[in-house]
Amino acid sequence: DRFGAAELVSSGATTLQGRIPVNPSGGLKAKGHPPGATGVAQCVELVEQLRGEAANQIDRARVALAHNIGGPTAVSAVTLLSTDSG
Numbered sequence: 001d002r003f004g005a006a007e008l009v010s011s012g013a014t015t016l017q018g019r020i021p022v023n024p025s026g027g028l029k030a031k032g033h034p035p036g037a038t039g040v041a042q043c044v045e046l047v048e049q050l051r052g053e054a055a056n057q058i059d060r061a062r063v064a065l066a067h068n069i070g071g072p073t074a075v076s077a078v079t080l081l082s083t084d085s086g
Contacts, residue, residue, distance in 0.1 A: 016056055024049065024056040028068075039077060042066035046081045 008014050014022040025031070025045045028038045046064035048054040054061075066079045 016058065021058045024054065024058055038070075039066075039068050039079075042068060043079055043081075046079065050081055050083050 008020065011018075013019045016024055023030075028041065031038070031041050034041070043066065045054065046066055049058055049061040049064050052061070062083045064081045066077075068077050069075070070077075
């Protein structure tokens with residue numbers, strides 16, 4: 001729901017064990033926010049999650065999404081990966 005983020009966070013839905021885990025690696029700031037490499041770092045996390053090899057692994061991860069905005073919001077990228085082959 002729109003404006004429902006506070007409720008999701010309060011309910012625990014965005015924790016590692018929650019229904020919609022967010023930033024299991026701590027996010028880009030936790031990686032030092034390296035300019036130019038942030039998108040690569042996000043994609044590495046997605047692939048590791050889907051392979052079951054991530055440091056903070058989400059159980060049964062099947063779909064992973066990364067969103068990145070660069071510069072003064074001049075560039076935006078969304079990466080969506082899935083273990084589904086169909």
